[in-house]
Amino acid sequence: MAASSLLRTSFHHPRSFVSQARPLIGKPRVIMASKRAYTLDSFLVKPAELNEALKQNAPSRLSTAPRIVPLCASWFLPNDPEKRTGYEVFKKGHIPSARFFDLDAVADTSSPYPHMLPSAATFASAMRALGIHRDDNVVVYDSAELGIFSAPRVAWTLRAFGHSGVHILNNYKQWVAEGYPVEEGEQAPVEATNYPEPDIDAGKVVTFEEMREIARDANKEGSEGVQVLDARSLGRWKGVDPEPRPGLSSGHMPGSISVPVPELLDPETKTFLPAEKLREIFASKGVDPQRPIISSCGTGVTAAVIDAALTEAGYGLAAGRRLYDGSWTEWAQRVKPSDNLILKSE
Incomplete structure (x- = not known):
């Protein structure tokens, strides 16, 4: 699946930015622009913490605050005995409003080695198609089957391209076990963003x-x-x-x-x-x-x-x-x- 076809995009609405502050990982982040506040206090996020943050950060076209975006990074080895793929597992169940990051597509596909880091242009294009803004807080998570496997790689990729608001859910297996909301089906259409082409941190x-x-x-x-x-x-x-x-x-x-x-x-x-x-x-x-x-x-x-x-x-x-x-x-x-x-x- 090519990066450009990771999802279907709907019409675009312009977005104003009230705050461009980008705090370091592990520091509480408080946004008051839309008269509400939320925090993600650590790099590893517990299911209860993410669930509460998502409830406080319900999607709204009127909000100018950076959002919390769940990002599914499920991936399986090519020799997986059950022939599973990340997106097929995503369709069977995912966090509501989550987007799917294709580790094999958002990569240097010209390399003879698998899923090498993409170019800055490929990365930015994927983030735009995923509807992610530069100042969004992204919480990356894995499949329930594996718990922790490929999500840290996607989180590391985002940080390598300078996206500061990156966290890892610890983990989706526990999210499901603790009874938090799960949706089935294809990824919902999202608005494409104007994510800028970043420099990689060599x-x-x-x-x-x-x-x-x-x-x-x-x-x-x-x-x-x-x-x-x-x-x-x-x-x-x-x-x-x-x-x-x-x-x-x-x-x-x-x-x-x-x-x-x-x-x-x-x-x-x-x-x-x-x-x-x-x-x-x-x-x-x-x-x-x-x-x-x-x-x-x-x-x-x-x-x-x-x-x-x-x-x-x-x-x-x-x-x-x-x-x-x-x-x-x-x-x-x-x-x-x-x-x-x-x-x-x-």
């Missing part, structure tokens, strides 16, 4: 060339001490289990640390573990919060789960955090055997 992304130099210097005396966290399963990291993509060698980069996604989530609810528990997990793996961190995975999706967990845990805020967009799919195809940059261990 400081959030790592290229293959830089990643290769970091791996070559790993564990050498005098290296800058960049930490690489790998979200794939321990078996794939060790090289004893195969990659889901045929012909791709498993293993890991020199100096990388295995941080499988399931370790960061509650096994029953699939929500992120509490911040204190996340800090304990990262500390137990030797991750230093004062040193730079790069997150990686199979294709750049679940690497963002690690990044979101680091945000919640307060890790790497000063030293900096980045994501290797191409991740293992690019790495295993581009490094040469003679480089000795794919390691395996028992």
